[in-house]
Amino acid sequence: MPIIRSQVGGAPSPTFSVWANNFGSGSAFLGTVNASLLLFPFAPNQGVFPGQMTANTLLMGFSGSLTGTASSSSHSFSVSLGLYTLANSTQLSLLNSASTTFGTGAAATGNSSLYHGPRQLSFHSSQWSAVPAFSRTQYWMGFWMRSSNLAVPMSISGFRWMSNLFSGHLGVGNTDSSASRPFPGMGVYSVSFSSALPGSIAFSDLRHTVPMAGVIPTIVARNIGP
Secondary structure, eight states: OOEEOSSSTTTTSSSEEEEOOOOOOOOOEEEEEOOOOEEEEETTSSSSSSSEESSSEEEEEEEEETTTTOOOOOOOEEEEEHHHHHEEEEEEEEEEEEEEEESSOOOOOOGGGBBBBBEEEEGGGGGGGOOOOSSSSSSSEEEEEEEEEEEOOOEEEEEEESOOOOOOTHHHHOOOOOOOSSTTTOEESSOOOOSSSSSSSEGGGGGGGSSSTEEEEEEEESSSSS
């Protein structure tokens, strides 16, 4: 349950201190060397963010499975989150973004302890281009992760809207067509890019017949706690 502070001045919507976009179970495998941009609705249950919130931290859940020998090399990770809003009926526009890097320059068998088991990836408000502020608006989240010198068998905590390789409607030969997608603005970005998140994304540029498509990761936003 979200924690709701008292409304001030007769505000028409609640102000949240803690909020999670879903509580679904399950996971999706993530290939960290592929650098695929996953796009998904930020508030899938409500459609729009259900209140007001200024967040100091966003947390995203993962689970890694590594042995000491598999992760003994020096390595680095680059991760970005992008918050998108609707530009028009067929395109999204980047509103806010955050990025982080982590890893180690030392080769050691103990590096497996950095990623093994259930984990959280944390983005503080200082890492965003602007402090994340949410209102009753439709938001989409973009997630991009890439590793260098280490391929990590990692899963994203969350749930799948449908199967891993979504094909379309029953009885219709519309595999991966834009008309067949279950939720507008959901899928894996088909255009190649190196680091900076795209400033705009057309719905027609999203694919579902690829790994990770149809996945909605669990994200917790909060402005209280450690």
